[in-house]
Amino acid sequence: MDIRTIEPFQETVVSHTCASGLSVMIVPKPAFARTYVTATMRFGSKHLHHPTTNTKFPAGIAHFLEHKMFELPDGDAASQFAALGATTNAFTSFDKTTYLFRTINHVEEATCLLLDMVQSLTIDAASVTKEKGIIQEEIAMYDDMPDSVLFWRTMHNLFVDHPLTYDIAGTAQSVDAITVDDLMTCHQTYYHPTNTLLVVVGPVDPTQLIALIEANQASKSFAQIEVPNVPEYEVALRKSYDTITHLEAQDKLMIAYKQSPEVYQGNFLKYRFAMNIYLEIMFGSTSDFYERLVDQGVINDSFSAFSFVEPDMALAFFSGDTKKPDQLFEEIKTTLDLVPSKEEIQIVQQRMLGSFIRSLHSLEALAHDITNYSILGEDVFAAIEVIQELTVEDVKQIPAFFDEEFKTVTMLHGKRH
Amino acid sequence: MNPLAHKHISTTQFKTNLIVLRFFSPIEEATTSAHALLPDVLLAGTMTHPTRRLLQQALEALYDTRIRTSVSRVGNTRVTQFSVEYLDDAVAPASVTSEAIGLLADVLYHPYLVAGQFDQAIIEREQRLMIEEMESNQENKNYVANKAFKQVLFAGEDYVIDIDGTLEQTSTIDAAQLQQVYNELIASPGLIVSVGATDPTPYLSLFQGRQADVSFVDRQTTSRIHPQYISDVGRFVQASVMIGYRTPICFDDELYYPMILADSILGGSQSSLLFDQVRETHSLAYSVYSSYQGAKGAMVLSAGVDASNVQQAASLMVEQVARLQAGDFSDELLRNAKQLWMQEVETVYDTNTGTAIKSIHDWGLGRRGSKYDSIQQMNQVTKAQVMAAAATLTLDTVYAYSPKEVVWTFEPSNHSKKQ
CATH class of the missing domain: 3.30.830.10 (Metalloenzyme, LuxS/M16 peptidase-like)
Structure with missing residues (x-):
């Protein structure tokens, strides 16, 4: 023990x-x-x-x-x-x-x-x-x-x-x-x-x-077992553009980028937090992108940018309801060329630290955080140190993740209007 | 006006301090949308942080301090809530108490104004966002079905007024109307509850208002001799079956606790009658439950089923209410329902939000008893009392929101005539 x-x-x-x-x-x-x-x-x-x-x-x-x-x-x-x-x-x-x-x-x-x-x-x-x-x-x-x-x-x-x-x-x-x-x-x-x-x-x-x-x-006996590995995936896509319709929906756009987990260069945790910080600064609710496109009626509160940075999975998504999908598409592409400042990174680090401390008094959040990190062989309490130690250079490497060759765009056309 | 009445619940259980302000006002149809929009406009900027982005950045820099707002209803009372949650000094890298509370006061009392009026550009943007949210809610089958069901169940009653406002009304809100509802809000009766290690009393003189004295119970009920059978055709894949019962039992009734148990036995858990019969025995639904509304005196049963199974599911659901009324449930189910409720009461106090809301609720109802008093009352409830509470349930509305038209054919045994 x-x-x-x-x-x-x-x-x-x-x-x-x-x-x-x-x-x-x-x-x-x-x-x-x-x-x-x-x-x-x-x-x-x-x-x-x-x-x-x-x-x-x-x-x-x-x-x-x-x-x-x-x-x-x-x-x-x-x-x-x-x-x-x-x-x-x-x-x-x-x-x-x-x-x-x-x-x-x-x-x-x-x-x-x-x-x-x-x-x-x-x-x-x-x-x-x-x-x-x-x-x-x-x-x-x-x-x-x-x-x-x-x-x-x-x-x-x-x-x-x-x-x-x-x-x-x-x-x-x-x-x-x-x-x-x-x-x-x-x-x-x-x-x-x-x-x-x-x-x-x-x-x-x-x-x-x-x-x-x-x-x-x-009191129990268990047979010896060998758990099969999940196969690595090919970075190549099935389809890079798709449209679907749904009877009861607003028009929606989802853009997803895929990479090989090799992009982490052996440190997926550091990469995960760098990605989170990057997406938060560039596309989060306090970003210039978000404020501007809400003002222009391109996006609304449904917009989100999120990622799956796991040891065997490297994906990032942009998604939301939009009446101007072409403009949203271009704005995301343009914003992905930008890099955040040191000051912006520091504010998000402070927010993430506060958010982590807050989660400690939620039994559910704490149990799930411990589980999510432990099954990946990581320690949730060490993770917060990784966040604090992230540098501008760590975050600046993130835009290279977004390779246009490995991007898929799906448009959902609603039929309500 | 005087500082709002304040109650502090001192605890070191949480890493944060939470302050909740609630204002209570009557629900009037003409101003419902403006009241719903107002908190969004207040969060869109203050005189010191004139945009939503600047305000949010200021909160983030205070180690993820959060200001939240909500508009909800209890009976026919509107509850407009503002809260701020910030790290306690014991765990914060630097104290944020004064600044966090100051930002909440700014949101409430120093909104961003242009020439003494709410900024038209902000109003238009928040109107658009709210309208788009309403439109996007139409994608949610449960939301659509619930709303349509509420319109038929409570037709002709004030309870049918949608606290979120309407699309048409929202699009007509202007600066003058917003100013009017803002003035109404800050003059409304209100109260403050805080939960945490540090008592914020020294900072709370910033928040002024009248003392709250409101009723949370709505007893307005349309008389219906026979139940109504209604269906709407929607474009979703799955059908929703919703069944509404009326009861005179509300928060303040002596059969209130037995009715909570009746709800739990009927459809409040994975051991309930509805779950066992509709899902586990007949495989008709993934989601099936009941929900008792103690402010209104209504019980709603709900299930998501294939369109071809609507009649069978509705019939089974009504049958389970009859079983409940006849006492056709095990002592174990009753015992489990008590255990689960007592756990819920205890665990309310394991979150700061739960602690605050429970305290406000009891305060509003004039309850001075501790949680142990209510646990004791619940413990003493008998099967006969649960049956007595269930006996007050009168079938009011059987409703389906289905991709195919439903011609109702089933007739519950305790109602011989179908309208």
Whole structure:
């Protein structure tokens, strides 16, 4: 058990790796009533590769498995959490599946319930068939959201034959193709404790809780597994320009740039923050770009610039409703040639520091930050030092990311007007 | 006017201090849009920071100090809220307290004016942004369906007035009307709650106003002998089924806590009757829930389903209310509903915003009891009381927003005649 005190922020972090391979991180918060616990598997929509055969699972399998994990041999897990006074939920992203609960009482029992839930799978063909209908309604719900449709079409155009091309929930067809065997194999492979991180934030005694978790893990056996790697993608695009229509939408534009993660030159964290600072200064709500184009009626509050700077994923997006897509297109291109000043960088660094300190009193934000950084092998508390140490030169390298050759533009035409 | 009444909740639980100001005013249809637009115009610049960009940059430099505004309703009372949240001195690299509170006071009392009037260019820009936001809300099926449903459920009542204003009204707002609603706002009854390690009282004389004394309950109800069955055709892929019930039980009723539990048992969790039957047993929906509106005395059931399943889903949803009323639910479900509610009450105090809003709400209702009093009251609720609360639910409106026209055919057993 490793105990660290983060002095400037008055926080303590306890880390431990169980004999089973399960990683545990605990942040004691004695002043809070509630405890927030997450169990995260490094298994997201991009993990489609079968561990032993050279085949791929149907798209959406991680999300499908997330739905099925709540079924236990002795009833549904949600009721069992509720009986302990806990509320539970789960979500799937590109790179992980997270199960969570919040409770004020019975933290230890609920933690064991969470571990037992994610470390066993009880399904049959009938329950899998039933779930298909629910997930297909979920997909239909997202199909009614024009921003979601635009984003996933853009992802589709960015990648050729790579798992990132698919919606996290999959498609109605891919969901229909998922079998009991597929789910069992994924569970055995990706839900292994060595692929799992448990994060606890709340008024708990870390020593006592870790002893309980160790005992829980010691009562189970786990087969040796090898988690398949996600293949690297080609930087080449599927399509560089696309248009779609949506009946109930405003006109929208999304521009996306893609790069190889090699662009980070081995330091993705530094690159991530440099990118965030660059996008904030040049395109954020306090930028000249934003103020000017709002005044000119080119963009509105829906505009955003964001990125995915991950060890195996390098993407940046510009998106928003617009009645003047040609002007927005040109303005983004022109602005990407500019570099911010030292003073502008300093202000955003101050904002990011304040934002980080603020997040420390949100149990949820802290647990998710710890998870997001830890599953990438990084330390959230060290990340703030990276932000503070960023130089003008670090930020100045960002415009080189935006290579016109690796840009895709998707226009969504609304039919409401 | 005097300084606004202020209550400070002292805690070292949070890294920030939060100050929330609330102004209360009656909702009048003619000025609703102007009241909705006003906070945006105030945030668009002050005399010392004349543009939104300069103001936001000043806040960012104060380690991400945030000023937020909102306009909402409780019953027939408009609540216009301003808040500022800033790092506490204990964790801030440098103290920002005085400047942060000063910026909020500037937003409220020293807005950017040209020749003594709100700047026309700012008004036009904020009008356009608000109109575009309203247009973009039309992309959201739930928003569209909810709004259409509210229009039929509460037709003829003041509750139907949209607190966000209307597109037509927003486009006609001018500087003179904005000045009028601004004057009304700062003369409205209000109060301040602060949460954090540092009591901001020395700075709060900046905020003046009348003391709040308002009612949060709206008992205006249209009499309807038989439930109405309505549908609209929309262009979304999925249909929304919404079912409205009326109840005389509001915040201040002795069956209020039993009604909260009734809502939770019906559709407030993943163990609820609606979730179990509509989603888990019949696979008709991904999203299905109920929502009790304690300021109005209404319960709304909602589900997103395939258009071909609208009738079946509606029938099942009404059936679950009948089960609730008949007491056809387990003791475990009731026990779990209590546990979940008590957790919610406790956890409200784990966020500074929750702590402030709960304090204001109790203050407004004249409640002086602690959270432990309300937990005790909830603990004592019996199944018979939940059934008594549920028995007051009267089916009012069955509604579908669907890509295909719906000709209602189902008739709930407790209502023999269909209109």
